[in-house]
Structure formats: C-alpha cells, structure tokens
Amino acid sequence: MRERDLLITDLGHRGDGIAQTEDGPVFVAGALPGETVRADVKGGRALNPEIAAPSPDRIEPVCAHYERCGGCSLQHLAEKPYLAWKRGLVEKALAGRGIETPAANTLAATAGGRRRAVLTATRAGRHTLLGYHEKASHRLVDIRECPVLDPAIVKALPGLKTLASEVLPKKGELRLTVLATTAGLDVAIDNADKAYERKIPGLSQKTVEMDLARLSVNGEVLLEIRPPMLDMGGIGLVAAPGGFTQATLAAEDVLSRLVLNGVGKAKEVADLFSGAGTFALRLARTANVHAVEGDKAAIAAFDTALRRAQGLKRVTFERRDLSRRPLVRDELEAFDAVVFDPPRAGAQAQAEQLALSRVETIVAVSCNPATLARDLRILLDGGYALQSVTPVDQFQFSPHIEVVAVLKRE
Template sequence: MIITIERLGHLGDGIAQGESGPIFVAGMLPGEVVEGELEGDRLHNAKILTPSPARVKPPCSHARSCGGCLMQHASDALVADWKTASVEGALAGQGLHAPFRPILTSPPRTRRRATFAARRTKGGAMIGFHARGSAALIPIPNCQLVHPDLMAAMPGLEELVRLGGSRTQEVSLMVTKALGGPDVVVTGGKPLDSALRLELARVVEAHGLSRLTWEDETVALRATPIQTLGDSRVAPPAGAFLQATEHGERALLETVCEALGPQKKIVDLFAGIGTFALPLARTAEIHAVEGDPAMIAALDKAARNTEGLKPVRSEARDLFRRPLEPDEFKSVTGVVIDPPRAGAEAQVRCLAHSTVPVIAMVSCNPVTFARDAKTLVQAGYRLEWVQVVDQFRWSAHVELVGRFVR
C-alpha cells in the first residue's frame, strides 16, 4: 500500500488519510510518500519512496533502536513548528487564540534527570532505555540526550545493578545531576539486608554518588544533593520534581519573571522545591503552596538559609482538594501556577473569581492548559501571549508559559 503522510500526530507518528480513517506510520514526516503493509490503522514495514526535505540524519547512533527519542529524524525547525502547533491547536479547540513567541529549545546532552531501565546479566549489567513500543532494553553508550555527568555515572550504576538487581526483573534507576554527585533512586531491586546495605554504601563512596535511595530508604548519603535555585541552595527529597534541563528551567523562570513584571506580593501555586518562588523572593514577598510536605519543607529551609530574600511563607496544602479561595488572594499582585499534567481545574476556578491582576501559568500539557485558560478568559482575563519551551528535546513533550491579565 502506498500513502502520502499529511501531518504529525501528537505522539510524533506520521498520519495519512485512508478510506476508513487515519493511518498511522511511525517515524514518518509530512509530505513523505511511503509504502508498507496495512494492519488495522497502522502501516508496518514502511519504506520511504519520497523523503521530506525536513528529514535529517539522526545525531545519535542509537536512534534506530532506542525509544528514548522519537523525533531525531526531523529537522529542528519542523519539530519546533509541530510543538508550537500542538499548543495552538489545543487553544483553538477551546475557542482561544493568542500571539506565540519563538520556541526556546534546550541543546543536546543537557537532560539532567533521567530514568533508566536496567537488568542484571550473566556477565554484569545492562542499562539503557526501552525500544519503541517494546520491552527490549537498549544500551545507550553514545546517548545525545542526557547530560555527560549522568553518562559518567554509568559504571557506578552498573555496579549497583550487579549487586542489587535481578536477571528476571527490571530495575528502575532515577538519576539526577546534583552538586555533590548524581542523586540516585532505585526501585525494583532486591530486598535490603545488612550485607547489601554495606555493599551499596561502598559503591556510593567509590563512584562519587551523592545519595542512594533504595525504594523508600536512604541507603547512603555521601554528600547532600544540592540544587541551586536563584541564590538559594536546596536539598530536595529523593525523587523530587526538577525541571528536565537547566536551560529549560532558566527559560521558564525568565519567562515567568517577564510575565509577572515587578510585583510586591506573589503566590506560587504548586511551588515544588522553589523553582520560581526562591528566585522571585529576591524582589517580592512570596506565599509558596505545595502539596508535598517534604518538598515544601526543603523550600522553606532554603529560603530561611538564603540572605537578602523578601519574606517567604511556605504552606503544605493539597490544592486539588483544598484550593486557595478567592478571598485568600486579597492584596496579592501576581500569581504563578505550575500544576502537573492534569492541570488545576479546581484551583483555577477559584483563581478566576479573584482580583489578581496578572497570572503566569506554566504547563506541561497543552490540553489541560487550554481548558484552564478558558476558565480564566471566561472570568474576564485576557491571554496576552504564550511562550513554548522545549526542554524535552526530540520527544512529544512540551512546556509553555501563558501570561493572563485582568
């Protein structure tokens, strides 16, 4: 069967229109003519007859087999247009439109946190990412995505897997770049006993890891895994959320600062460990609200130990079940809200009935962003502009900031 790809789907598949509906083809680009075998709504064993001018040679030697990156075969310009269009389309679906700023994309080899899959083998250990749509594990010694500091940690990670992994069950390794060395969280490993604890602690020391958490237990703490946010040094709990790249974090922060402008009192909703709250506290009084008590405790400690900040009030509160009410925004001059992928439907409804003059909304999901944006617009806010930030390079993920004004 021969078809012509018309567009990209939200997961990066090429899509053509068939007689009975859309046909999906992995790894193809708009305008390409391809031939393959149709099974259901997917074309398999696809061969490119006419390539797109936007097709490029993947920069990574693992691109054909590894499922960690979806879009290395596409030019940066095509990916930028596709990601921007995904946000525009989500807004249009809610009847909303706004000016878009040029996308900001993180460079290669800057991902400072990653979750690797691993398995103990007869000869040692295998660590990498899964093949696309498969449980097959692909080693990635030449990965062009993750930060060199994470790749340099591979020998230590392999030793952890040899000691505490299984040949029948995968181990998950969440690794985060930190001052003091990589911060590692392991799940799926062997149950801990005294001998294994000693061996794991030895690996942490020998390979310069900062902290090792095995399931929910801190096995070894060689150095506090510090993250720098503005002028503050934060010691986050194991596995705490952190923006994927330093470039992406900086781009989001600068955009949020521009969106808010000079403010006297800011509420930071879903504040995490203080990505926005701590830098903003240099010039504004902050009320930081976060549902995870451990993360808000880390933020609070960092604020108290940083000189020159305006007052920072920290509150542990489940904003899904108990959002801030409109009267709690009295005297607040700006809000930054950065919810998880599900968005913040309940909190946004309350925010929409407040008198806050300006809101910077950060999102990792265009669909829930558009839904929540509509709530604000219907209540009298105007979406002035949108900034797309691509810190998940070569993936289908996207982040964005929208500026809303009364």
C-alpha cells in the same frame, strides 16, 4: 491488508507521520510530512514502512539506539521544522478549547543535556539491562550512550548498572532517578529488593568509587558524601532524593525568566504547586511570596533553603493538596499575582477559584498543553485575557513541551 503508497501530510502529537486516505488517517512511525511511504496498512497503522521519497527535512539520527529506544521520537527531523511542530502542538491544544491565540516561537532549552534521568533496570538471564523501554514495548533497551543526557550521567552508566544489579528484585523492574547536581550525581533507587540491607557495605563502597554525592534506596539515604546542591537563582537547595526538578538547567533558567517577566512588578505573589521553590526563591528577590505545595519532601527542601538564603523579601509556605483543596477566592484576594505549575493533570480546581478572584496577573506553567488549554479556557471565561503563550523545549527529540502563559484580569 495490502501494500499501498501513502503521502504524509502531517505529524501527529506523538511524532508519527499521518497520511489521509479514503479509509481514514493512517499513522506511519518515522515518516515526515511531504514524504511518500510504501507500506502495508492494518487498523489505521502502516506496517514495515519504506520511505520511497524522503523529505528534505529528514536528517540522520544522532544516537545508535534511536531505531529501538522509546525515549526519543524525532531525531530524524531537522531543528527548524521540529521546533515549529512543537509550537503547533500547543496551538492545536488551545484551538481545541476555542482559544485562537498564536503561540510564540518555541524556545530551545536543551543545552547541556538533561540533568535528571529516570532509568529502568531489569534482569535478562544473568545480565542486567539498564536504559529505556523500546518503542511501544515493555522490552528494555540496554543503553551505552544517550545524547540528550548530561555527559556526567552518560559517563556513569556502567557504574549505575553495577549498582542496580546489586539490588534488583527477583521479578520486575527497578527505577533509578539520577540527578546531576553541583556536588556530583544524586542517585535514588526505587523498587529495590527488600533484602538490600545486606548489600549496604558493597553499595556504599561503590558510591565512594563512583564519587556520587548521595545514594538512596527505597526512600532511605544510605550514604551522603556531599549534599547534592542545586543553584536556584543564587540560592543553594539540597534536592530531595528522587524529587522533581526541571529536566535541564537551561529550561529552568528560561522558564524562570518568563515567570519573572510575567509577574512584573507585583509585590504579593502566590506560587502554587511550588515544588521545592524553583520560582518562589527567585520571585522572593523582589516580592513577598507565599508558596504552596503538597509534597512533604519538597516543602522540607524549600524550608531548608530558606534558612540559608539572604536578601529575600517575606516568604511563607504551606503544605496543601491544591487539587483537592485549592486556594479559594477569599484567600486569593491577598495577592496581585499568582503563578501555578501543576503536574500533568493540570490545575482545574485552582483555575476555577482563580476565575472568581480579582488577582490582576496569572502566570500558568504547564508540561501538558491539553490540560493547560482546559485551565486557560476556565480563566478566559472568568474574565481574564491571554497576553502571551510561549512553548519551551526541554525534552529534546520527544513529543513533550513546556508552556508558559500570561494572563491579565480585564
């Protein structure tokens, strides 16, 4: 191990700077392209790097926890090159599958902050820590602020820590999923101490004091003061405790617009991996929709929303694990457009069936460019043509990126 000067030429997919050397690439945490860094090198990583010549794209981080917290990786990069880097992540993933289609400019969709946060709590002696894990560590950063979160969640951090301290297990961590809804915060605590029942009166009192919409512990709703409502394109939906939603309202609006534009004038649409109906409820304004989802709670929330909705076309739904039992070619023939938005593992089995179908339009939504590229390769080999690829940034300062791709049957 020896100290050396490194010229940073690229940003890796996790946000680390990369220097190309005679011994291979060296990854430098916190470095930016164009910078010269002085550091010891061991195992392809720079140790204790010092910026000798900073990039003009370097800016001051906006959070006091940035140096330690693992929640963000690129607060020190100016917005324009940051959004270009995210576009590059998508294009590199596509190129890895032989897809040389340029992506559109990244759409920033972080306004208002993340309305959904997954926080971790643990014991530190007699104290409770609440926040995110440190970079490359199991240690927890006890956060006092978080510029990427909805201000309502940040304001509630002291109260959330008190709630967590009441039900912390003797060993290990618990998780708090906090969702900002139109009725207030919805808090779901998982992995709480199994004897939390004796704390229910205190938990209920704290819920009232914090004016939470709802509190759930280990899957059980302890107190609902108001239904935690979400606005799905003008249709009210009560979120399932700890359930999935798009992280920011701005991203939900942008993704929905891209999906609706991609589907166009289709009259029969299948919404696969539909969740609680983020796209299905909007699509049903102009098309008949069949929604398919494997999560029981999401389907129940969707069903309840449908019972209250007015002015929709025909909507049907079913609970089905599409990774194990995808809609097959004969089932797909009923639709002229299909939307799919799978978890990070992607939709390989479903893409294989779509590649055999005659569905005219496919709109693929993904939070993982690598698995999206794999699924698009299957569809392209099956005779589809890629019309557009649009990155959407809703996880500000992180390596995560949403993508919407539109394909047409040739």
